[in-house]
Amino acid sequence: MNTASVRDAFGGLHPGPGYLFFGFVIVFSVVFLHPVVLAISFAGATGYAIYLTGAKAVRFTLALLVPVMLLAALLNPAFNHRGATILFYLWTGNPFTAESLLYGALGGLMLGTVVQWFYCYNAIMTADKFIWLFGRITPALSLVVCMVLRHVPHYKNQAMRIMSARQAMGIGAQNEAFGKRKIRISLQGCNVDKDGANNEAFGKRKILRAIISKVKDSFAVFGILTTWALENAIDTADSMTSRGYGTGKRTSYSDFRLVRRDIYALVFIATAAVICAATVASGAINVSYFPLFTMGVKGWAGLMMLLAWLAVCAFPLVFGLWEDAIWRSLKSKI
């Protein structure tokens, strides 16, 4: 179920720092629409995403994120006409303002940043970390979550077994035209014939029939799977009950131990979060879009906030690279 094949230093930490990090970074990126803050956050997220999944992350960013961000940038000035700098008038007669465009662009950047952080989140925060977080607070719910996580691959296997059993019995879509290979063979057979047009239609009809029978077969398999799954689940539940489920407080096992570097990471992220929140609250760093765009970073406090933010956003990437470098240097000595 979890496709997290990625092993990196930050993902290898305890879930505590992980949740604190993503919680802080995502909420802060959403709350504070400041160009510099967002640019740092987006750079950190993209760098880490590329570090984690390489070319896949680049493709994701270019093909999906950038278009959505551009769309968001253009959508806002179409609806929002505030701002002092009028670029031109829309066909509706409303002004198209530079401030609104900038605001839309930053909104798009914010969206892109959040999605990018979630991309990293999906890569390293696996379901067992979620169970660690909620196993003790909501035992029944996380038990259901556990069961589902186990069921999903189990059901996929069972569906395969049902299908092959049906195949062996001679029922199901397989016997008409199963898979693409057989369809292609039947098509090739049609093309060889002289009466091309007629046979092409025949071939199409055959494909359609194959698809319909495949869908029908899928639903039959799904039905069989449902019956089996329900019986199986009742068995599981009875066995749980006979082993004393519900008689006492439920404990939760997790594989994570809080070691020294997890505590360091926790303290680091928490300190940076406090610095950032305090600076923004004091107004040492501010931004305003309407009617005129202004942006200010006041004194040491503002600068310190930006530094702390940079440190947090770069933390997973730098930490990962640092650990990789250590690993390489150790390896070369062996």
Place this chain on the structure above:
Amino acid sequence: MAVFNYYLAAVAIIVLALLLMFVRFEGRRPKARELAVIAVLTALAVVGRAIFFMLPQFKPVAAIAIIAGVALGAESGFMVGALSAFLGNFIFGHGPWTPFQMLAFGSVGYFAGLLFHGVAWQGEGGHDCAVKDKDKKILEHVDGAKMSKCDEKRCCEDKKILEFIQAPTSDTRRIVAQATEALSHNRRISSLRLTLLCLYGGLSVVVLYGLIVDILYLLFFTESVSVQSLLAVLATGLPFNVLQGVVTIFFLAVLARPMLEKLERAKQKFGLMQKVEH
């Protein structure tokens, strides 16, 4: 800046709503069997979503949440909907949309339970299915005798009743035969109800799910939250929502009858979801 705080506020409200439902669920101290059935339905929804992932909007999640609500009650429908959205996103990716999807699918299942649960199995089509209470009890024990091995007291009762049934009285045989037929008839879902269910499925996906999830895009894409921009976002999302509504109707038309029958059978056979403790 205000917009993005709207987003956070919306997320906060949704998380609170979800938490309330989850706390209620925890507070009920659900039995292992109930958890198991909810887990099965959720897993089926997730697997179904994974099977059809290459077709856009072709996901059975709403349909299965509705079926869960109808068969097991509003709360279970909510749990199945919300959990399938949440766990499915471990495959398809979490994002700012996760809480919105959870609430949307959850409420689709919840209202299905409110509207259809408990009504669906009584008085089907005017058939003579008015099994008397006494007969019903006998039948329950006939069905239940096969499975209840754990409870001593119940076993004794079952024995007595089995003896009673096995006694060659034509009267008892008649009652059992009648009741069995009535119950099997009761399991069947009438075409009218199926149509209503499909109608509800399509409407709820377009209206409930569409509204909740599109609000997310409203909060993200436009700076000014107004009726005008809400309508614009809804109009943009409408084709997708209608497509998903049609898909849900399709899934309900195909899956509702067999799955509800299977669930009902499991409920009768194993005594699931009973409020009375024995």
